[in-house]
Amino acid sequence: MGVYEIIFWFLTVMALSCALGVILSRNPVNSVLFLIATFFAISGHYILLNAQFLAIVNIIVYAGAIMVLFLFVIMLMNLNADTEPQKNRLVQIAGAVSGGTLLLVILAALRTSTITTLDQTSTDIGLIKNLGKTLFTQFVLPFEISSVLFLSAMIGAVVIGRKETEKEA
Amino acid sequence: MQLDIAFIIEKLLLISVILLGSLGIAMYATWAERKVAAVMQDRRGPNRAGFMGLFQPLADGLKLFFKEEIIPDRSTRFLFILGPALAMLTAVMTSAVVPWGPDIVTENGVISLQVADINIGILFIFGVVSLGVYGVMLGGWASNNKFSLLSSIRAASQAISYELAMGLSLVAMLMMTGSLSLREIVEQQHGFWDGNYFTWNFFKQPLGFFIFLTCAFAELNRAPFDLPECESELNMGYHQEYSSMKLGFYLFAEYINLFISSTVIATLFFGGYNFPFMDQVAASVSPVLFAIICVLTLLTKAICIILFFMFIRWTLPRFRYDQLMRLGWRSLIPLALVNMVITGAVILWVIK
Numbered sequence: 001m002g003v004y005e006i007i008f009w010f011l012t013v014m015a016l017s018c019a020l021g022v023i024l025s026r027n028p029v030n031s032v033l034f035l036i037a038t039f040f041a042i043s044g045h046y047i048l049l050n051a052q053f054l055a056i057v058n059i060i061v062y063a064g065a066i067m068v069l070f071l072f073v074i075m076l077m078n079l080n081a082d083t084e085p086q087k088n089r090l091v092q093i094a095g096a097v098s099g100g101t102l103l104l105v106i107l108a109a110l111r112t113s114t115i116t117t118l119d120q121t122s123t124d125i126g127l128i129k130n131l132g133k134t135l136f137t138q139f140v141l142p143f144e145i146s147s148v149l150f151l152s153a154m155i156g157a158v159v160i161g162r163k164e165t166e167k168e169a
Numbered sequence: 170m171q172l173d174i175a176f177i178i179e180k181l182l183l184i185s186v187i188l189l190g191s192l193g194i195a196m197y198a199t200w201a202e203r204k205v206a207a208v209m210q211d212r213r214g215p216n217r218a219g220f221m222g223l224f225q226p227l228a229d230g231l232k233l234f235f236k237e238e239i240i241p242d243r244s245t246r247f248l249f250i251l252g253p254a255l256a257m258l259t260a261v262m263t264s265a266v267v268p269w270g271p272d273i274v275t276e277n278g279v280i281s282l283q284v285a286d287i288n289i290g291i292l293f294i295f296g297v298v299s300l301g302v303y304g305v306m307l308g309g310w311a312s313n314n315k316f317s318l319l320s321s322i323r324a325a326s327q328a329i330s331y332e333l334a335m336g337l338s339l340v341a342m343l344m345m346t347g348s349l350s351l352r353e354i355v356e357q358q359h360g361f362w363d364g365n366y367f368t369w370n371f372f373k374q375p376l377g378f379f380i381f382l383t384c385a386f387a388e389l390n391r392a393p394f395d396l397p398e399c400e401s402e403l404n405m406g407y408h409q410e411y412s413s414m415k416l417g418f419y420l421f422a423e424y425i426n427l428f429i430s431s432t433v434i435a436t437l438f439f440g441g442y443n444f445p446f447m448d449q450v451a452a453s454v455s456p457v458l459f460a461i462i463c464v465l466t467l468l469t470k471a472i473c474i475i476l477f478f479m480f481i482r483w484t485l486p487r488f489r490y491d492q493l494m495r496l497g498w499r500s501l502i503p504l505a506l507v508n509m510v511i512t513g514a515v516i517l518w519v520i521k
Contacts, residue, residue: 029248029310036303056292064299065332068306068325075310075318128289128349 008048015041028074032067039063053128184284187264194468195424196226198475202424205479233417241410245311252308253411253418259301260425266290267432268352270442270463273456282460283352290351291339294433295332298388301426302328305397308419309407320407323490324397327387330497335384337505338377341512342437345373355441360448371438376508378438380501385430387497390423392482396490427475435470442467 018041021034039062046055124130135143200215200222207214215222240249270282287293302325309321346354358368371378387394398406408419435441442463444450451459488496 029245033248033307052287052289053292056289056296059296060292060299064296064302065329068299068302068329071303071306071310072322072325075306075322 004048007044011041011044011048014038015045029071032070032074035070036063036067039067050124050127053131179280180284183282184265187269187284188261191261191264191425191428194428194472195421196230198424198427199229199420200226201475202479202482205476206483209480209483230417233414236413238413238415239410241313243313244410245313248307248311249410250415252304252311253415253422254304255307256301256304256422257418257425259297259304260422260429262297263294263429263433266293266351267429267436268355268441269467270460273460275456282464286350286352288348288350291343291349291354291437295336299328299332301388304419304422305407308411312407312410314410316404317407317409320397320399320403320409323403324390324407327390327394327396327493327497330494331384331387331501334380334497334501334505335388337502337509338380338384339437341377341505341509342370342374344509344512344516345370351436351441355436355443358440358443360443361440361445368443369438369440374438374508374512376504377512380505380508381438382434383496383501385434386478386481387493389426389430389478391427391478393485393488394493395487396493399487427478428471431471431474431478432467434474435467439470 015038018034018037022031022038025031025034039058043055043058043063046052046058203225204214204222206212215225218224218228240246265284266287268283268286273280273282305324306321309317309324312318343349346357348354348357354370358370360368362368366372386392390397397403400406403409408416411419444463444466447463450462454462
């Protein structure tokens with residue numbers, strides 16, 4: 001077992017255990033911290049695949065921005081374990097059924113798929129130069145459409161934010 | 170994958186030197202800050218410990234170490250300790266991608282004066298900067314104090330808002346350089362004058378530089394944008410409940426950040442370790458001496474920028490919070506976008 005495998009298994013165990021920590025911990029702040037650790041483990045996997053750009057963007061966007069906002073909301077609303085609302089039985093049953101269905105679908109999909117062995121030869125596909133060229137030539141239309149989608153979401157957020165202030169004034 | 174022991178030892182040595190160096194410079198930055206404040210306010214500043222108060226940082230550190238360590242009863246203990254640790258960690262992590270000097274070519278091989286030359290150097294800095302806010306946020310929240318919480322939320326929203334303008338201002342510069350690697354960016358700024366124009370990015374992207382500088386002030390929580398530590402509104406700031414060396418780590422991390430970001434600004438906009446007539450100097454001295462001169466050049470530039478930060482701190486009054494947000498979102502981001510469009514047009518039609 002070389003260094004590569006050791007790092008791979010370490011990151012895998014870290015990602016899975018931290019992901020379990022997200023759903024099992026009672027305190028929402030701890031959940032967010034576990035999620036950040038999960039992102040770090042996944043970024044580590046990206047680096048192993050020589051996709052440095054994806055790794056760092058994963059950290060900047062998810063760990064650095066989105067999770068800060070999550071933490072922000074949790075801290076502002078002061079959500080704690082004791083203020084957690086009691087969930088009723090119907091919601092619990094519905095959750096169990098939908099989760100079980102998802103598990104079934106994943107199992108069915110996995111049953112027919114074949115697991116390819118880990119290719120350890122380094123590729124350059126994840127480097128920013130190749131990624132940029134692919135995005136702006138082969139996938140330029142989906143790329144631009146998704147940016148329009150983001151723009152509309154942004155404008156929507158601004159519109160929702162504005163309405164309330166106008167009413168108050 | 171084979172482990173190269175010599176390589177690891179070389180890198181470890183380099184990392185230790187850089188760490189100790191930044192800690193030392195950050196230590197004396199606290200002393201310089203007081204001296205600058207004293208000069209600007211017509212006082213003497215620290216002058217008891219040693220000649221011109223030069224031992225003052227040591228005395229301060231010693232004092233902080235011997236203070237009683239208090240962890241508030243109602244705080245979240247683990248996160249309370251994690252806060253200052255994260256602040257310190259993210260502060261020193263950025264130094265990994267800064268090229269401190271040119272490669273030293275000796276008979277035994279090439280010694281690089283950069284810990285890691287990754288091809289996404291600038292993005293690495295952004296990643297670490299965006300993580301820096303966690304130390305403040307977790308510390309403020311775990312203290313279980315309303316003022317700390319308000320302060321840490323201020324710090325987080327300020328950091329997120331100014332990161333956007335900071336990124337956009339850099340995009341224009343990256344369009345000129347065509348590379349994200351800090352080493353390549355520095356090498357493109359070789360010398361000072363390439364026959365037609367200045368090589369330093371400051372002269373190519375003046376507007377981008379000023380936007381970046383403003384955002385750096387906000388990211389460093391320095392005056393005039395030191396709203397998270399606004400005593401008149403928040404008692405003290407996010408570190409109100411902290412005592413002893415944990416408080417020391419928060420304060421110290423800010424000075425390390427100050428030094429590292431000054432180095433990054435020098436690297437990105439003022440040519441890093443390059444200086445005018447460097448080719449002539451390189452031809453006449455030994456490679457090791459030349460590398461030392463280059464490192465000293467970079468440090469001189471960084472110290473000049475630190476002094477500039479300090480002059481600003483004692484000159485401008487603090488902004489109001491809504492003014493801060495308006496400046497970030499309504500002025501700097503559109504300005505950075507305009508800068509980006511202009512740069513694009515210039516590259517497309519003028520430079521080709």
